[in-house]
Structures are given as C-alpha cells and as structure tokens.
Amino acid sequence: xxxxxxxxxYITAFLSLGIAPLAxxxxxxxxxxxSLPAGQLNDVLDQLSRQAKITxxxxxxxxxxxxxxxxxxNFSADIVLFTLLQNTDxxxxxxxxxxxxxKKKSLAGGNGDGTTLNTITVESQRAKLKDKTYRESxxxxxxxxxxxxxxxxxSVGDIFQGTPGVIISENRNSGGLxxxxxxxxxxxxxxxxIDGSRQETTVYRGYAxxxxxxxxxxxxxxxxxIVKGPAMVAQGTGATGGMVSVNTLGIExxxxxxxxxxxxxxxxxxxxxxxxxxxxxxxxxxxxxxxxRIDKESARIVSSAVYFSDCRFASRCxxxxxxxxxxxxxxxxxxxxxxxxxxxxxxxxxxKRFDWGDIVVAYAKREQGNYYSGTKGTTPELTIGxxxxxPWKTDxxxxxxxxxxxxxxxxxPNTNFSSESLLLKGSYFLPQDQSVELSHIRYxxxxxxxxxxxxxxxxxxxxxxxxxVLNKTYTARYRWQPVEYDWADLRANLWHTDATTVLNTxxxxxxxxxxxxxxxxxxxxxxxxxxxxxxxxxxGDMTLNYGISGQWEDMDTDTxxxxxxxxxxxxxxRREFSAFSALKWQFMPQWTLDxxxxxxxxxxxxxxxxxxxxxxxxxxxxxxxxxxxxxxxxDHSGSAPLVAITWQPTDKIMMYLRHAQALRMPSLFESTSGxxxxxxxxxxxxxEHAKNNEIGxxxxxxxxxxxxxxxxAKLAYFDNHVDDYITRTRRNAWEERQQGFDFFRLRNxxxxxxxxxxxxxxxxxxxxxxxxKGTKYNLxxxxxxxxxxxxxxxxxxxxxxxxxxxxxxxxxxxxxLGGRLLNQKLExxxxxxxIGKRNSVPRYNANTGFNPPVLWESYRLLDLYAKYxxxxxxxxxxxxxNVTDRYYIDALSLGLVPAPGRTARLGxxxxx
Numbered sequence: 025x026x027x028x029x030x031x032x033x034y035i036t037a038f039l040s041l042g043i044a045p046l047a048x049x050x051x052x053x054x055x056x057x058x059s060l061p062a063g064q065l066n067d068v069l070d071q072l073s074r075q076a077k078i079t080x081x082x083x084x085x086x087x088x089x090x091x092x093x094x095x096x097x098n099f100s101a102d103i104v105l106f107t108l109l110q111n112t113d114x115x116x117x118x119x120x121x122x123x124x125x126x127k128k129k130s131l132a133g134g135n136g137d138g139t140t141l142n143t144i145t146v147e148s149q150r151a152k153l154k155d156k157t158y159r160e161s162x163x164x165x166x167x168x169x170x171x172x173x174x175x176x177x178x179s180v181g182d183i184f185q186g187t188p189g190v191i192i193s194e195n196r197n198s199g200g201l202x203x204x205x206x207x208x209x210x211x212x213x214x215x216x217x218i219d220g221s222r223q224e225t226t227v228y229r230g231y232a233x234x235x236x237x238x239x240x241x242x243x244x245x246x247x248x249x250i251v252k253g254p255a256m257v258a259q260g261t262g263a264t265g266g267m268v269s270v271n272t273l274g275i276e277x278x279x280x281x282x283x284x285x286x287x288x289x290x291x292x293x294x295x296x297x298x299x300x301x302x303x304x305x306x307x308x309x310x311x312x313x314x315x316x317r318i319d320k321e322s323a324r325i326v327s328s329a330v331y332f333s334d335c336r337f338a339s340r341c342x343x344x345x346x347x348x349x350x351x352x353x354x355x356x357x358x359x360x361x362x363x364x365x366x367x368x369x370x371x372x373x374x375x376k377r378f379d380w381g382d383i384v385v386a387y388a389k390r391e392q393g394n395y396y397s398g399t400k401g402t403t404p405e406l407t408i409g410x411x412x413x414x415p416w417k418t419d420x421x422x423x424x425x426x427x428x429x430x431x432x433x434x435x436x437p438n439t440n441f442s443s444e445s446l447l448l449k450g451s452y453f454l455p456q457d458q459s460v461e462l463s464h465i466r467y468x469x470x471x472x473x474x475x476x477x478x479x480x481x482x483x484x485x486x487x488x489x490x491x492x493v494l495n496k497t498y499t500a501r502y503r504w505q506p507v508e509y510d511w512a513d514l515r516a517n518l519w520h521t522d523a524t525t526v527l528n529t530x531x532x533x534x535x536x537x538x539x540x541x542x543x544x545x546x547x548x549x550x551x552x553x554x555x556x557x558x559x560x561x562x563x564g565d566m567t568l569n570y571g572i573s574g575q576w577e578d579m580d581t582d583t584x585x586x587x588x589x590x591x592x593x594x595x596x597x598r599r600e601f602s603a604f605s606a607l608k609w610q611f612m613p614q615w616t617l618d619x620x621x622x623x624x625x626x627x628x629x630x631x632x633x634x635x636x637x638x639x640x641x642x643x644x645x646x647x648x649x650x651x652x653x654x655x656x657x658x659d660h661s662g663s664a665p666l667v668a669i670t671w672q673p674t675d676k677i678m679m680y681l682r683h684a685q686a687l688r689m690p691s692l693f694e695s696t697s698g699x700x701x702x703x704x705x706x707x708x709x710x711x712e713h714a715k716n717n718e719i720g721x722x723x724x725x726x727x728x729x730x731x732x733x734x735x736x737a738k739l740a741y742f743d744n745h746v747d748d749y750i751t752r753t754r755r756n757a758w759e760e761r762q763q764g765f766d767f768f769r770l771r772n773x774x775x776x777x778x779x780x781x782x783x784x785x786x787x788x789x790x791x792x793x794x795x796x797k798g799t800k801y802n803l804x805x806x807x808x809x810x811x812x813x814x815x816x817x818x819x820x821x822x823x824x825x826x827x828x829x830x831x832x833x834x835x836x837x838x839x840x841l842g843g844r845l846l847n848q849k850l851e852x853x854x855x856x857x858x859i860g861k862r863n864s865v866p867r868y869n870a871n872t873g874f875n876p877p878v879l880w881e882s883y884r885l886l887d888l889y890a891k892y893x894x895x896x897x898x899x900x901x902x903x904x905x906n907v908t909d910r911y912y913i914d915a916l917s918l919g920l921v922p923a924p925g926r927t928a929r930l931g932x933x934x935x936x
Contacts, residue, residue, distance in 0.1 A: 164251055169245070198469075207804065208714075228527070310485075332417050389444050394472070527542070617667075722739075733788065748775075880915055
C-alpha cells in the first residue's frame with residue numbers, strides 16, 4: 025500500500041533533467057477516477073499517491089501550510105498533480121512513468137519559463153532505512169537485502185555478522201536464530217517477529233542448557249530491523265534485551281518500479297562442504313577411557329589417559345587399558361577444492377499488482393552438507409608421552425588439548441542442513457483508506473544435532489540422526505489510515521505460529537545410535553495487537569500512540585522412549601496481556617520528548633503435577649500414602665516506563681538521553697517442569713525488571729563534496745541493569761527437595777549488569793566506502809547468593825546457570841572497505857571481523873557445575889566479495905568467507921564445533 029512512506033522515492037539516482045514547467049502537462053497519462061477532499065496539500069498528495077498508484081517525493085516543510093480544493097472526476101494523474109500545484113511555488117518533476125519529485129521552483133532553478141533544472145538527488149528507500157540507524161533516539165540497526173546478498177555466509181545467522189552488539193548464539197547448529205543483544209538472550213528477552221508474529225521455540229540442549237530458536241530463510245527477507253533495549257510498541261512486551269523485526273518479501277522487492285508484475289530468481293553454490301556421511305560415522309579426536317577437564321588458565325579442554333603394554337600378567341592389562349591404533353578416524357579429511365560447490369541455495373519469487381492490491385509468492389530451498397574447519401589457529405594438539413617402563417608393565421601417557429576436538433580441515437559432523445520454505449502474501453486495498461495484508465510462511469527443515477555434553481564428556485563425536493522442525497506462521501494485518509483525520513491511524517494484527525520440533529539426541533552418557541532419544545516439542549502461539557496513532561498541533565507537533573496486545577501459548581513435549589517424571593515431557597500454557605501509551609512531542613523546533621508506559625499481566629500453569637514427598641508442606645494426602653496432584657501456577661502484573669529527550673541543534677547533529685524499563689514475565693519453559701530443571705512451589709519466580717540508560721550522539725551529512733560523499737556516524741553509551749534475572753541454579757540446602765533428579769532450580773538471581781559503548785561510522789564516497797562498527801563492554805557483572813556460591817558477583821557467570829554461555833565477548837568490531845567501478849556496475853570489497861575472547865573463569869575456587877562456559881579464543885576473520893551487474897535484470901556475485909582459513913569457535917557457541925574454514929560462494933540473481 026502506498027501511504028505516508030511514499031514521501032521517499034524508491035530509487036536512487038542523480039538526474040539532470042530539462043523540463044518546461046507548464047500549467048498542464050504536454051502528455052497526460054490515462055484517465056482514472058479520483059476523489060480528493062479539500063484539505064492540507066501533504067494529506068491530499070498522500071491520498072493521490074494511493075489512488076493513482078504513483079510515487080510522490082517531497083520535503084515536508086515545502087508543502088506545510090498549503091490548502092487545496094477538492095478534486096473529483098476522471099482525470100489523469102498528471103493533470104491532477106499540476107492542478108493541485110498551479111497556485112503554489114511548487115512544481116512537479118517527472119522522474120519515471122510512475123514517480124514524481126515535487127520541488128520549489130526557486131530551488132529547482134525554475135523561473136516560470138522553460139528552464140534546465142539543477143542536479144537533483146533522489147533518495148531511495150534503502151537509504152532511508154540506512155539513515156534509521158543514525159536518526160533514531162535509540163540504538164537501532166537495519167539489515168537490508170543488499171547486505172544479506174553481500175555477506176550471506178554459510179549459516180543463516182551469518183547475515184547478522186557485523187551488527188554491533190548482536191551475536192547469534194550456537195550459529196552452526198540447526199539453522200535457527202538465537203539472538204543475543206548486548207548480553208540479553210533467550211526466553212523472550214529478544215523476540216524475533218516475522219511480519220508481526222512472534223517466533224521462538226525452546227529446544228533442550230542437555231547439560232549445556234536450552235536454545236531459543238526462530239526460523240526464516242534469508243532469501244525470503246525483505247529487510248530486518250534490530251532495536252536494542254526496551255521499545256514502547258505493541259510487539260515489545262517483555263523485550264528486555266531488544267527486538268528483531270523481520271519483514272518478508274513485499275511487492276516492491278520483486279516488481280520493478282513502474283511495472284505491474286515481475287519475478288526474482290536466485291541461485292548460489294556453496295563450497296567447503298561435502299555430502300552428509302551415514303549416521304554413526306565417527307569424527308574428531310577421542311581418548312578412550314580418559315578423563316576430561318577444563319584448564320581455566322589456558323582456556324582449553326584437556327583429555328588424558330595412561331595406556332598399559334608389555335604386562336607381565338595379562339590380568340593387569342585388560343582390553344580397555346590398551347592404546348588404540350588411532351585416536352581419530354582416517355576418513356573425514358578429504359576437504360574439497362575451493363571452487364567445488366557441493367551445496368546450494370535457490371529461490372524463486374513472483375509478484376503482481378492489481379487494482380485491488382497485490383500478491384507475492386516465493387519458494388526457497390537450501391541443501392548444505394557438512395562443512396570443513398579451517399587450518400590456521402589453535403587446532404587440537406595430541407601428545408603421546410615417553411613410555412615409562414616398570415617391572416610388571418609399561419605406561420604410555422597420552423594427552424589431548426583442544427578448544428574443539430575436531431581437527432583442522434576436518435569434515436565437521438552434524439553441520440548438515442536442509443530446508444524448504446514457502447511464502448504466500450497478499451495485500452488488499454479496501455474503501456475508505458483501509459487495507460488488509462494476509463501472509464503464510466511454511467518452513468520445513470532437517471538438520472544435524474548432537475548434545476554439547478556428548479561431544480565434551482561422553483565419547484567420540486559421531487554423525488547423528490537428523491532432527492527436524494516444521495514451523496508454520498499465519499498473519500492478518502489490517503490498517504485504516506484516513507488522510508482527512510489526524511486522530512486515526514489504526515493497525516490491528518492477528519497471528520498464529522505452530523512449531524513442531526523432532527529432536528534426535530544421544531542418551532545420557534552414550535554415543536550409540538541404539539541409545540537415541542527422540543523428543544518431540546510442539547509450541548502453539550496465538551497473538552493479537554491493536555494500536556492507533558493520533559497527531560495534534562496545538563502545542564507543537566505531538567503524536568500519541570497507544571494500544572493493547574495479547575498472547576496465548578501452549579506447549580506439549582513427548583518423549584516416548586524415556587520413562588519417569590523427568591523424561592522431559594513439559595506441558596503447560598501461558599497467557600500474557602499488555603497495554604501501552606507513548607507520546608512523542610516536538611515541543612520546540614530542536615527539542616523532542618518521548619514518554620510512555622506499559623502495563624503487563626500474565627498467568628501460567630504447568631500441566632504436569634509436581635512430585636511431592638509426603639513430608640512436603642504442600643502435600644495433601646490422597647488417602648493412599650501419597651499426595652493429591654499439585655500443579656505449579658504463576659501470575660504477575662506490573663508496569664514499566666520509558667522517557668527520552670532529543671536535541672537536534674542542526675539537521676545534521678542529534679543528541680539524545682534515554683531511560684527505558686521493561687518487565688519480562690516468566691516464559692512458558694520457566695513455568696513448566698521437566699528434565700534438567702523445574703520451578704518449585706517454595707521458590708516464587710518474579711518478573712525480570714530491566715532498567716536501561718543510554719546517551720548518544722549522531723551526525724549525518726549527505727551533502728559533502730557536491731553531494732557525492734555521505735558521512736554517517738553514531739556513538740552511544742549504554743548502562744543496562746536487570747533485577748531479578750531468571751536463570752537456572754543449584755538447589756539451596758535449605759530448600760525442599762522434590763522426587764527424582766532434583767539438582768537444579770529456576771529462580772530469580774539478584775542482578776545482571778552490562779555497560780559499554782557502541783560506535784557506528786559509515787563514509788560513502790560513491791566510488792568507495794568505509795564502515796566501522798564496534799561494541800566494547802566496560803562492565804559485565806552477574807550477582808547471586810546461594811549455597812556454595814564462592815563469588816557473590818562475577819563477570820563469567822554462576823554455577824549451573826544458563827547465563828554462563830550468554831555472556832558476550834568483551835569487545836567486537838568490523839571494518840568494511842568497498843569500491844565501485846564501471847558506473848557502479850562492479851562492486852567489490854572486504855570485511856574484517858574482530859572478536860575478543862570470552863571472560864575467563866578464575867583458576868581457583870570457582871565451580872561452573874554442569875554448564876561450564878565455552879571459552880572461545882579471540883579471532884580475526886577476513887571476507888572478500890565482488891558483484892557485477894550485467895543489466896537491470898542480471899547480477900552475479902562471488903564471495904570468499906574466512907579468506908585466511910582461520911580455525912576458531914564462534915562466540916557464544918554451545919556445540920563445541922569449529923566454524924567453517926575458507927568458503928567460496930557463487931551466486932546468480934535474475935529479476936525480470
């Protein structure tokens with residue numbers, strides 16, 4: 025739908041036009057029925073753009089305060105436009121068949137007679153999105169299609185690489201997205217919304233904890249926006265860390281400007297992979313019958329064993345004490361050449377505009393085999409010591425030191441990934457400035473999966489049986505935007521997500537395929553949000569946004585092969601409602617105030633009765649030496665404010681101060697019982713309370729050197745504090761013990777603090793560009809008091825806690841250098857990524873329990889890209905990721921697997 029957004033023209037060009045401004049156009053377009061009320065010119069132009077399906081671009085200040093008469097009848101868009109402007113100092117300049125630029129005659133060089141216009145800069149929608157990072161009074165990042173195509177990477181989460189303060193946890197597993205924003209991650213702290221629908225499935229990851237996964241194919245993304253910290257919008261309920269809002273492909277992403285229909289096809293081949301080996305295939309080093317520990321000083325894992333030989337008595341040398349012939353399999357080291365594209369991704373999208381709306385259909389498929397690790401860096405070191413000869417036997421010590429047990433240039437098991445995605449999307453224009461958009465996304469995937477604890481402790485790593493996920497999303501979005509009413513801009517969104525995950529994982533302490541444990545999780549979510557926007561002009565420019573939202577969740581887990589209460593069969597429901605009101609008031613030309621408040625209320629119920637001892641105070645006798653069923657329930661409510669002040673002394677400089685709070689109610693996973701962790705009746709779980717402070721300054725200048733150079737920069741300081749952070753800990757000595765496996769508890773700990781600075785600079789000189797983005801943490805502190813807690817506050821985590829593997833690196837940065845040649849048909853460049861190491865665990869008196877931090881080392885990556893545009897229809901792109909073939913583990917990796925080594929990708933894009 026064309027609306028106020030059409031004030032920005034959707035193309036970027038530098039046009040030198042010669043036009044004679046006339047009272048009527050020399051060549052009028054086909055007549056159409058128009059019905060334009062009398063009113064303010066900017067409102068009438070907006071309505072004309074929708075009725076005539078044309079794009080109008082103008083500066084807001086040029087059209088303010090101008091009133092025009094009503095126009096009704098059958099006229100061409102050209103005649104209507106010239107008629108509206110005939111008694112003004114404005115003139116329309118035709119850029120394309122369906123696009124006009126409205127300028128003041130004095131600025132355009134017009135004198136009432138025929139004239140040649142000065143060079144005009146027409147700004148694209150992509151440029152507007154890019155400006156959003158630097159023009160918002162908050163930390164915001166936008167990832168466009170252009171960026172996704174340029175740096176697509178091997179894993180889906182690679183599209184986020186280079187975004188300051190954002191890391192995808194466990195990026196090399198499952199094809200899902202578990203987004204970490206400034207140290208906040210999982211359980212609804214960072215909701216991922218796709219076309220307005222919430223996407224998150226909690227997946228059990230053994231002793232290492234859980235992952236919160238969302239699924240989308242990059243080829244179906246039109247653009248995505250990242251907001252860091254609480255946001256006063258309907259979809260921001262519980263978003264203590266931030267939000268990721270994904271907009272799928274729209275008609276403007278497929279159909280060219282001025283055309284009614286179009287297609288877009290993308291095909292790419294990916295190297296550094298091979299076909300998936302048979303389930304059960306071994307990989308990596310393994311020390312049979314050895315012991316494993318984490319060396320906190322070197323930040324490496326150490327496995328060691330002593331093997332016997334030349335025994336005087338056979339009974340002293342059983343089979344398990346004999347040294348194996350190999351400590352790693354011979355297969356899996358057949359790395360293909362750089363240009364062997366054994367994996368691929370392909371998509372086809374089509375769209376068509378109609379008088380009543382538009383339709384988009386898209387299909388995407390990905391097939392990726394297991395990738396190979398790099399060779400340069402800290403690869404595993406196997407040491408076979410000198411034999412020690414004794415009178416009755418000979419001992420030979422063997423030690424393996426590693427950050428990952430997989431060898432350099434080895435095929436990494438369970439990194440295979442296959443998916444099919446379908447997008448159906450339709451927009452309908454209704455009478456009286458109304459519209460409806462309906463969409464459906466089906467995501468079907470199979471992928472390799474193995475518990476981190478199996479890789480670390482319980483045997484040699486193997487290719488396992490594929491796990492599966494089927495995610496279905498349905499959305500209906502309504503909008504009423506009457507131009508004649510400043511008090512109405514109504515939006516209503518209704519959505520539903522249905523996610524089913526079939527997880528195949530090894531049994532505890534085993535890597536035998538016969539011990540596979542099949543677990544099926546089904547998450548059902550329904551949601552609705554209704555918002556309205558009102559504008560007032562009595563005391564300056566004032567906008568009031570307000571609305572309500574609701575979310576209903578149901579979860580059911582089935583683990584048929586396991587027995588007992590702690591088999592993992594989580595089942596329960598959760599309901600959450602919120603209402604918000606937010607005021608944006610430009611009370612002076614240079615000053616703007618943002619203020620708002622959100623009220624939230626939730627309730628939940630665990631459908632599994634809690635196992636109670638008869639001695640438990642909560643036990644009510646069932647008359648048969650047992651207790652009547654008791655189900656864990658929870659409910660809370662509360663409010664959180666937001667206030668920000670913005671000062672814009674010039675049109676290029678902006679400074680802001682922001683204080684935002686948010687309440688995150690306990691998630692459905694945190695409200696239900698099952699294997700590994702459960703809530704307890706005697707431990708109330710309260711909402712998390714985030715209190716974020718931020719101060720920032722930005723500078724945008726797009727008129728350097730005769731409009732050929734553009735400088736954008738933003739510096740922000742953030743201080744994020746969370747009270748009552750919810751996580752897993754050990755059971756305190758004074759707390760009641762439940763039946764079964766009951767070491768862990770879900771609870772509120774005292775606090776979490778994350779403080780740092782963030783810098784984002786972009787300089788675009790048309791023929792070349794340079795971008796630098798980075799985040800540096802000055803303080804990371806987790807505080808908790810409990811049984812056997814040795815440090816009240818640490819910068820690495822607490823015993824058994826999920827947060828241990830959510831703490832970001834101390835710093836991260838990217839440097840992007842690019843060039844454009846041959847009239848910008850050729851683009852090329854390089855990106856360097858710098859990631860600092862994980863905060864180390866103290867060598868002494870620190871117990872990490874069952875969930876030790878994955879201590880990645882700092883690493884540096886270099887990527888190259890090139891893109892050539894043969895025509896408006898055909899583009900080819902080529903990238904090489906990890907050019908130096910670095911061996912490294914990603915920050916926030918749970919799987920203990922190295923990332924891909926040097927990888928080439930060749931892609932072809934067709935749009936016609």
